[in-house]
Amino acid sequence: MVQEWCRPPSGATGRRCLLGVAVIVLGCLLAACGGASSSKSITLYNGQHEQTTLKLVARFEKVTGISVNVRNDDEDVLASQIAAEGSNSPADVIYTENSPALEYLQQKGMLAPVAPSTLALTPSRYSSPRGDWVGVSARVSVLIYNTQLLEPSQLPTSVMQLAEPQWKGKLAFAAGETDFQPIVTSVARTYGEAAALRWLDALKANAGTHIYPDNETITDEVNRGQAAIGVINQYYWYRERAQVGASNMHSAIAYFAPRDPGYVIDVSGAAVLKSSTHKSAAQKLLAFLVGAQGQQIIAHSDSFEYPIASGVKTAQPETPFTRLRPDPIAVAALGDGATAISLLQKAQLL
Numbered sequence: 001m002v003q004e005w006c007r008p009p010s011g012a013t014g015r016r017c018l019l020g021v022a023v024i025v026l027g028c029l030l031a032a033c034g035g036a037s038s039s040k041s042i043t044l045y046n047g048q049h050e051q052t053t054l055k056l057v058a059r060f061e062k063v064t065g066i067s068v069n070v071r072n073d074d075e076d077v078l079a080s081q082i083a084a085e086g087s088n089s090p091a092d093v094i095y096t097e098n099s100p101a102l103e104y105l106q107q108k109g110m111l112a113p114v115a116p117s118t119l120a121l122t123p124s125r126y127s128s129p130r131g132d133w134v135g136v137s138a139r140v141s142v143l144i145y146n147t148q149l150l151e152p153s154q155l156p157t158s159v160m161q162l163a164e165p166q167w168k169g170k171l172a173f174a175a176g177e178t179d180f181q182p183i184v185t186s187v188a189r190t191y192g193e194a195a196a197l198r199w200l201d202a203l204k205a206n207a208g209t210h211i212y213p214d215n216e217t218i219t220d221e222v223n224r225g226q227a228a229i230g231v232i233n234q235y236y237w238y239r240e241r242a243q244v245g246a247s248n249m250h251s252a253i254a255y256f257a258p259r260d261p262g263y264v265i266d267v268s269g270a271a272v273l274k275s276s277t278h279k280s281a282a283q284k285l286l287a288f289l290v291g292a293q294g295q296q297i298i299a300h301s302d303s304f305e306y307p308i309a310s311g312v313k314t315a316q317p318e319t320p321f322t323r324l325r326p327d328p329i330a331v332a333a334l335g336d337g338a339t340a341i342s343l344l345q346k347a348q349l350l
Contacts (some may be wrong), residue, residue: 040281041067041068041069041278042066042067042068042069042092042093042276042278042281042282043068043069043071043090043091043093044057044069044070044091044092044093044095045071045078045091045094045095046070046071046072046073046078047072047073047075047077047078047079047094047095047096047097048075048095048096048097048268049097049303049305050072051301051302052297052298052301052302052303052305053072053095054070055297055301056288056289059288059293059294059297060285060288060294063288063293064288066281066284066285071091074178075094075096075097075098075178076101078091078094078096078101079101079104079105082094082110082273083104083105083108083110086275087275088275089273089275091275091276092272092273092277092278092279092281092282092285093270093272093273093276093282094271094273095136095268095269095289096268096269096270097179097266097268098178098181098182098266098268098337099133099135099182099269100178100181100182100335100336100337100340101178101337102128102132102133102269102271103128103332103334103335103336103337104336104337105271106128106132106133106271107336110273110274110275111132111133111271111272111273111274112132112274112276112279113131114127114128114131114132114133114272114283114286115283115286115287116131117287118283118286118287118290119134121290121309121310122134122136122308122309123135123308123309125330126138126265126267126308126331127269128269128271128332129330129331129332133271134289134309135268135290135308135309135331136269136270136290136294136298136309137267137298137303137305137306137308138265138266138267138268138305138308139179139234139235139266139268139305139306140233140234140255140264140306140324141179141182141231141234141263141264141266142231142232142233142237142253142256143155143229143230143231143253143254143255143256144218144222144223144229144230144231144232144236144252144253145228145229145230145252145253146222146223146229146250147250147251148225148250149170149228150229152254155229155254157260158256158260158261159183159187159231159256159260159261159262159263160191160199162202162206162229162231162262163199163203163206167206167228167229168205168206168208169210170206170227170228171206171207171210171228171229171230172218172221172227172229173203173207173210173211173212173218173230173231174211174213174214174215174218175200175204175211175344175347175350176213176214177213177214177215178337179232179233180231180340181337181340181341181344182329182334182337182340183231183261183262183264184200184340184344185333185334185335185339185340186261186262186264186327187199187261188339188340188343189329189333190261190327191261193339193343196343197343197347200343200346200347201347204348204349210227210230211349216236216240218230218231218232218236219232219236219237219239219240219251220240222251223240223244223250223251224250232253233266234304234318235304235305237251237252237253238304238316238318239302239303239304242302242304255319255324255325258326259325259327259328260327261329262327263325263326263327265326267308270285270286270289271286289309290309292310295308295309295310295312299312299315299316306321308321
């Protein structure tokens with residue numbers, strides 16, 4: 001979880017020492033042979049969906065001849081690991097589902113500036129205002145509801161209405177998901193932290209036993225009628241439909257009212273580590289992710305995320321990105337997730 005970012009993992013001190021020795025030895029070897037291999041291999045800490053990242057990496061390796069060693073884990077775990085490893089981190093690039101993990105590392109001064117030519121490929125509002133990470137793709141938060149239990153006319157138009165008593169025993173949400181934190185941050189910025197805490201307390205009471213570990217579980221449980229309604233990112237529903245078939249879908253998705261604090265764009269992004277010894281190759285990976293080839297892979301992938309760079313549009317049958325009307329909260333305003341984590345902990349949801 002994100003709240004673990006500042007807590008070094010067990011045995012981290014010994015690992016840092018070993019990594020430090022390895023870096024020194026490797027540096028000497030490269031110096032002796034002129035460093036010819038230093039740009040031919042990089043390490044990617046990947047917190048994004050593995051299936052899409054695998055396609056992106058395979059194409060990047062073919063195009064550039066640079067091999068990519070991929071370590072997959074949750075984005076918060078990887079950010080915590082980088083913070084613990086410090087300047088000895090073997091990571092050259094981190095690729096995350098959400099922006100708070102990148103903002104966290106940026107605030108710790110651990111990211112290198114992204115090449116201006118790469119930043120120029122993504123609309124500036126979806127990248128770091130400081131230029132230390134670049135937006136790659138996006139998702140949007142939506143309602144998922146069981147079509148056998150609810151009619152569209154019965155749906156709430158605001159995320160705040162999910163705190164009302166009528167949803168007791170019907171609501172599902174994943175408090176521990178990093179995808180949920182931007183919504184909490186948005187609510188807190190709109191109505192204040194005290195109101196956000198009351199809202200979380202009400203959601204907890206309404207959900208009861210339907211507080212799930214992840215959005216995949218919410219999607220499945222609502223589709224099966226175990227819960228009537230939930231909050232997810234849109235792509236989970238599209239992936240479920242692709243996996244089980246349209247005839248087996250007993251759920252649908254709906255958007256909150258335009259600009260509602262529950263209607264949030266989540267940006268996936270990537271950054272080069274300041275400690276990387278292969279910055280040139282690492283910058284090439286970022287340029288590839290937001291370039292036409294990388295964005296086309298995302299546009300056609302079964303992750304159902306929206307490409308947001310190089311003018312590429314999704315090829316999947318979902319609401320066009322340009323038609324979305326989300327809360328205008330800026331990426332920078334979502335911060336590193338600390339406010340959301342604090343509120344979730346106070347509500348005893350983490």
